[in-house]
Each structure stands twice: as C-alpha cells, then as structure tokens.
Amino acid sequence: MNANTAETNNVNESDSSGTAALDIAVAGGTGTLGRHVVEELRARGHRVRVLSRGSDRYPVDLSTGAGLAEALAGCDVVVDAANSTSPRTMRATLVDGTRRLLDAERAAGVGHHVCVSIVGCDRVPMPYYKVKTDQEALVAAGRVPWTIVRATQFHELAASLFTATARVRFLPASTSVPVQPVAAAEAARAVADAAGAAPRNGRIEVAGPDRTDLRALAATWRTTTARRAVLLPVPIPGRLGRALRAGHLTDASPDVRGTIGFAQWLEARRRTE
Ligand SMILES: NC(=O)c1ccc[n+]([C@@H]2O[C@H](COP(=O)([O-])OP(=O)(O)OC[C@H]3O[C@@H](n4cnc5c(N)ncnc54)[C@H](OP(=O)(O)O)[C@@H]3O)[C@@H](O)[C@H]2O)c1
Incomplete structure (x- = not known):
C-alpha cells in the first residue's frame, strides 16, 4: 500500500496501534539498529523490505544508487538506518546517499522519510558528526515529508569500544x-x-x-565482563573536548527515554552468550 494512494489501502490489515499495515523499506536493515527496526516493524504487522548492499532480495548501494528504484517501488515509508563511519565512504553513503534516496523516494511516491541521527551531532565538532548534520539538513530541506530520530550512543557501541581497547589492556x-x-x-x-x-x-x-560518565561506564563494563584493563582518563583537548565535557551527547529531557541501563544490558547479553 502506498501512503499517497489512500484508495489502495487495505483497511483490514493493521498493526497493534490500529494503524493500517504499511510497506516500509529499511535501508541498513541488517545493521546494529536496523535489524531491531525490521523486527519491530514486522511484529507490528507492516510489510518490511530490508535494503543493504548484502541484501539478497533488495540489494541497494546508497553510494551509487544501484538498486534503489526497484527496491522502493510501491513503498509508503523509508527508514534510513544505513551507516558508514569510514572517512573514505561516510559522505558518499550518508549525504550523497541521502540525496539519491530522497530522489528515488520522490519518483516512487514515498510519503515519509525517517532519518536516524545522533543527539548533539550539530554541536560536537567531529568529521562524522558534521556528515550526520549535513545529512539531517538535506532531509529537512527535501520534498519528502520527514521525521528525524536522534539517538544517543548505543550500548552496543560502548561495549565494542571497550572490547577493542581492552585488547591492549586499557579502557x-x-x-x-x-x-x-x-x-x-x-x-x-x-x-x-x-x-x-x-x-x-x-x-x-x-x-x-542514565546520564553517567565514561569512567563509570568503563568500570561497569570491567566488572560485568571480568576483563583486566586499566581505567585510563584520556584527555580530549580543544573544541571537541569542550563540546563533550559540556554534555552535548546527552539529553536531560528526551522525547523517549530508554529503560535498560548499561549494566542490565551487559548482564542480559552475558546470559545469552
Ligand atoms: N552506533 C551508535 O551508537 C549510534 C547512535 C546513535 C545513532 N546512530 C545512527 O544509527 C544509524 C545506524 O547505525 P548502526 O550503528 O546501526 O550502523 P551499522 O551497524 O554500521 O549498520 C550499517 C548498515 O548500513 C548498511 N550499509 C552500509 N553502507 C551501505 C551502502 N553504501 N548502501 C546501503 N547500505 C549500506 C549495512 O549493510 P551492508 O554492509 O550490507 O550494506 C548495514 O545494514 C546511523 O544513522 C547512525 O548514525 C548510531
């Protein structure tokens, strides 16, 4: 069903909130966030297409636009949960990729673009965050109706950072x-x-x-995983350090507040390993 052609809506299909089932494409639907988005949308009764370079059914490369027109035909909503943090590819994937995605959405008559972004990306001077800010600006200036969902760092990111640095015995x-x-x-x-x-x-x-600090997070990781590593205060100089110390990566009154703290998340993950 396409949101722009209401007469084709199948009103008998609906998710748990009573909303009609939608055709939703999730770019980056195999990623850390994207796979949960796909699971969640399917559980609510929506018809979901997983778009990524490695997808069997909808192979799409945002950095070239390959596969986009075919993947978006008949879609109501596009969620962009794709990501690239490599300095070599991040702008081509996230900014030029968004431009390609929005053009393809216009051509396909998509009625809603959901962009996933990062709390404070416009206030923290890092090259990747500048790319995210530019991506947001394109979405907001684009002609496809939109919603930007900004999140703070995922527990998954913190855990993989600590796992990496613990290999050389520091956190x-x-x-x-x-x-x-x-x-x-x-x-x-x-x-x-x-x-x-x-x-x-x-x-x-x-x-x-929980609004906490990096040291408390590192200590929690060390206790829960029982790994040996030294807690090392790493000085971050200049504008970046000032922005981070100002708390720009946090939000005291978010629209949505999670309930699972880092310790609880680590414990749950340990039990399933
Ligand atoms: N990680 C965090 O802590 C965090 C926090 C807040 C917000 N976010 C935001 O959340 C979003 C998702 O991040 P994530 O950490 O879940 O990403 P991720 O785990 O790195 O997953 C990236 C996804 O994008 C796909 N992808 C990469 N390059 C692509 C390309 N050229 N064309 C099409 N698909 C491509 C990947 O699949 P293939 O490799 O198969 O293409 C994969 O499905 C991003 O917008 C990020 O800024 C992340």
Missing part, C-alpha cells in the same frame, strides 16, 4: 565526559513508532535512562 575512562547510552533495541522501538506515525517534519530525541 578510556574520563569522568568529565557525560554520556547517556541507550540499547539499540529501545532506540529501534522509537524509530518504528515514528515510521508508523505521520511525518513530523521535525525531530524526536531518544536517550538512555
């Missing part, structure tokens, strides 16, 4: 950098809510339950 542990991580599964629920609702042409912020 970055500054007390002066406030953080407020959220489980990707909880952020995905907010993204699915946005995808099933009308476009806001505005932003929603999602953050974790």
